[in-house]
Ligand SMILES: O=P(O)(O)OC[C@H]1O[C@H](OP(=O)(O)OP(=O)(O)O)[C@H](O)[C@@H]1O
């Protein structure tokens with residue numbers, strides 16, 4: 567897997583990541599969702615440089631111009647629920663993309679901090695020969711990305727796989743790197759070193775789903 571740590575180089579992106587992490591600013595849900603969306607714009611733009619282009623003639627009122635345009639058949643798949651704002655950001659730029667949604671949530675088994683990932687919903691077009699953008703703002707243990715990928719396998723084999731995340735942990739990134747095909751890519755804004763005993767990224771940003779959409783009951 568090729569890992570593209572976009573936040574490694576200081577840029578405007580830092581501002582959006584800082585606001586998403588900041589305990590005072592992130593409590594404004596609309597602002598949090600907007601920051602996730604703005605980060606998706608930047609990651610999507612960076613990812614676009616790795617796609618395939620073909621010269622296409624565009625007619626202006628005064629003449630013609632050859633412009634290289636993306637040839638990939640893009641499918642954006644996001645992992646519910648925190649992925650919704652991220653999905654919207656990617657769709658702002660890849661507006662001709664097909665769309666897929668997969669649910670993945672942590673079900674606490676009752677044994678200490680143990681949890682399993684349950685996937686109960688999948689809606690996807692065929693992925694055969696297409697460019698899959700698999701998006702989830704948080705890559706903590708990496709288990710949601712892996713469970714979503716397993717669920718998507720029956721939809722066909724993509725020609726390219728690009729994972730996108732806002733914050734990832736070093737162990738989670740290592741886990742997805744080992745699980746996904748060697749020629750896949752990860753586009754990530756920020757990386758933190760560790761997870762706590764509950765599988766949360768430290769310092770991370772907290773619970774992205776709750777920050778975007780409000781607290782949920784555990785079940
Ligand atoms: O890498 P992982 O260890 O799998 O953790 C990351 C997942 O955890 C969060 O979802 P959560 O289960 O909290 O559901 P939610 O999006 O509905 O809040 C987040 O949105 C990711 O999907």
Ligand SMILES: O=c1cc[nH]c(=O)[nH]1
Pocket residue numbers: 648704706765766767768770771772773774775
């Ligand atoms: O740090 C984490 C881990 C899982 N899910 C989140 O939203 N944040």
